[in-house]
Amino acid sequence: MADTAHAARFAEIIGAANVLTAASDKAPYLVEWRDLYQGVTPMVLRPGSTAEVSAVLRYADEQGLKIVPQGGNTGLVGGQIPQESGDEIVLSLGRLNKVRNVDPDGFTITVESGVVLEALQREAEKVDRLFPLSLGAQGSCQVGGNLSTNAGGTAVLAYGNSRDLVLGLEVVMANGDIWNGLRALRKDNTGYDLKQLFIGAEGTLGVITAATLKLFPKPKKLEAAFVGLASPEDALQLFSLAKGQAGPILTGFEIMPRVGLEFCLRHLNGARDPLSGSHPWYVLMELSSGTEAFPVRDLLESILGEAFEKGVVEDAAFAESLQQVNDFWHIRHGMSEVQRAEGGSIKHDVSVPVAAIPAFLNKAIAAVEAMVPGCRPVPFGHLGDGNIHFNVSQPIGADKEAYIARWDEMNELVHGIVHEFNGSISAEHGIGRLKRDLMKQVKSELELDLMQRIKTAFDPKNTLNPGRVL
Numbered sequence: 001m002a003d004t005a006h007a008a009r010f011a012e013i014i015g016a017a018n019v020l021t022a023a024s025d026k027a028p029y030l031v032e033w034r035d036l037y038q039g040v041t042p043m044v045l046r047p048g049s050t051a052e053v054s055a056v057l058r059y060a061d062e063q064g065l066k067i068v069p070q071g072g073n074t075g076l077v078g079g080q081i082p083q084e085s086g087d088e089i090v091l092s093l094g095r096l097n098k099v100r101n102v103d104p105d106g107f108t109i110t111v112e113s114g115v116v117l118e119a120l121q122r123e124a125e126k127v128d129r130l131f132p133l134s135l136g137a138q139g140s141c142q143v144g145g146n147l148s149t150n151a152g153g154t155a156v157l158a159y160g161n162s163r164d165l166v167l168g169l170e171v172v173m174a175n176g177d178i179w180n181g182l183r184a185l186r187k188d189n190t191g192y193d194l195k196q197l198f199i200g201a202e203g204t205l206g207v208i209t210a211a212t213l214k215l216f217p218k219p220k221k222l223e224a225a226f227v228g229l230a231s232p233e234d235a236l237q238l239f240s241l242a243k244g245q246a247g248p249i250l251t252g253f254e255i256m257p258r259v260g261l262e263f264c265l266r267h268l269n270g271a272r273d274p275l276s277g278s279h280p281w282y283v284l285m286e287l288s289s290g291t292e293a294f295p296v297r298d299l300l301e302s303i304l305g306e307a308f309e310k311g312v313v314e315d316a317a318f319a320e321s322l323q324q325v326n327d328f329w330h331i332r333h334g335m336s337e338v339q340r341a342e343g344g345s346i347k348h349d350v351s352v353p354v355a356a357i358p359a360f361l362n363k364a365i366a367a368v369e370a371m372v373p374g375c376r377p378v379p380f381g382h383l384g385d386g387n388i389h390f391n392v393s394q395p396i397g398a399d400k401e402a403y404i405a406r407w408d409e410m411n412e413l414v415h416g417i418v419h420e421f422n423g424s425i426s427a428e429h430g431i432g433r434l435k436r437d438l439m440k441q442v443k444s445e446l447e448l449d450l451m452q453r454i455k456t457a458f459d460p461k462n463t464l465n466p467g468r469v470l
């Protein structure tokens with residue numbers, strides 16, 4: 001059947017206004033943040049309810065059509081972009097944006113998958129609660145995308161990954177069946193925990209339409225410091241000291257190199273250097289407490305005082321207001337964006353055991369500098385989770401395309417070092433299309449076979465996100 005006939009059928013299900021076929025209407029759904037993929041699709045579908053998602057999938061599955069779920073389109077591995085073959089239909093979940101239930105006493109919230117993360121955070125705040133997931137793309141990314149990628153972000157240290165924040169899910173299966181698993185239970189040992197299969201599945205097993213999520217007490221006291229250090233070894237020592245003394249109230253510990261801060265100072269609106277001198281490395285550390293009476297500032301000062309005495313830190317600026325806390329985070333959250341203004345950047349989203357971070361960084365930095373003399377490594381991120389965004393900007397004045405052409409070669413080099421440290425080649429962004437071909441290198445035959453069997457059981461016709469992950 002021709003695309004026009006399918007479009008007409010979809011228009012009956014979701015309304016003609018929500019079937020986008022004009023090139024200009026489809027365009028925003030076909031490019032992604034890093035410009036790595038340029039998608040082609042016959043149409044973008046924008047259902048407005050779970051029932052509509054179900055009817056769309058039932059028809060697509062019957063007709064042998066291929067469906068690519070898309071949330072906020074901020075994913076960094078190409079999973080949400082239709083392939084260049086041009087036969088994959090984009091299913092945009094943005095209209096499923098209702099808050100279904102807020103339960104401040106039970107510390108839960110139930111939202112549809114198209115709710116933007118920042119809006120969800122605000123809903124929690126309205127009832128004096130915290131939804132802790134926090135990442136640079138939070139103004140655009142959506143709950144369904146967050147869960148489908150098992151997003152990490154800056155609060156994993158204290159609250160865990162997205163996976164840890166979910167109590168229940170509603171999912172539409174590839175054949176249109178609706179699984180209502182929207183339970184709000186903290187304890188439920190009744191067999192296989194199916195929801196966990198959909199979290200991190202990158203849209204290959206089902207379409208998430210709603211989720212019941214955990215809420216937490218809203219921090220009453222928040223303190224942050226921007227710390228200058230000489231080396232990643234010192235950053236690890238500071239982390240050990242801070243985690244040892246603050247335990248669960250250490251809610252952020254992010255590392256950045258000087259060159260990353262310089263990029264921010266050059267290209268990020270409103271960014272100012274929090275310290276007067278220059279330091280090779282920086283750590284943004286945050287402590288927060290749900291109890292007003294807890295002396296958070298005293299604890300932060302005591303940790304940094306001890307670190308000074310031990311010669312672990314060179315300088316530190318304390319945030320004197322919430323605005324200053326936000327200013328520190330503005331720099332950290334801007335770190336990805338500013339790299340675009342410096343030409344080509346080859347990315348690695350990797351993790352190693354926390355204690356191995358300094359050795360990994362030293363070895364990987366030396367290796368990429370030997371491979372591309374003059375390149376500018378900008379490794380930054382979640383030191384407390386062992387997760388580094390090992391990004392490498394092109395040498396000043398180099399040809400961007402020629403540099404980017406070495407993407408696979410540099411990935412192989414860095415991933416080899418990650419492997420030596422028993423790390424992961426995808427700490428939080430997922431596999432998508434970008435890293436699919438690397439799966440054979442990092443998973444055993446048995447693991448891949450089990451994953452394929454799950455995929456076949458859930459989506460026998462390979463309707464959902466074909467060619468992603470597996």
Ligand SMILES: Cc1cc2nc3c(=O)[nH]c(=O)nc-3n(C[C@H](O)[C@H](O)[C@H](O)COP(=O)(O)OP(=O)(O)OC[C@H]3O[C@@H](n4cnc5c(N)ncnc54)[C@H](O)[C@@H]3O)c2cc1C
Pocket residue numbers: 033068069070071072073074075076078079080093113134135136137140141142143144145146147148149150151152153154202203204206207208209336337428429432465468
């Ligand atoms: C500036 C910036 C900073 C970032 N920082 C972080 C970070 O700190 N930590 C982190 O983990 N990620 C980060 N990311 C990556 C990205 O924001 C996350 O992966 C985010 O969770 C994706 O959400 P999304 O709604 O944009 O999903 P999309 O990009 O639309 O989709 C991502 C994947 O999920 C699938 N999908 C989307 N919605 C659904 C659904 N409802 N049901 C089933 N499958 C679905 C898609 O098919 C695709 O495979 C960052 C990205 C940017 C641009």
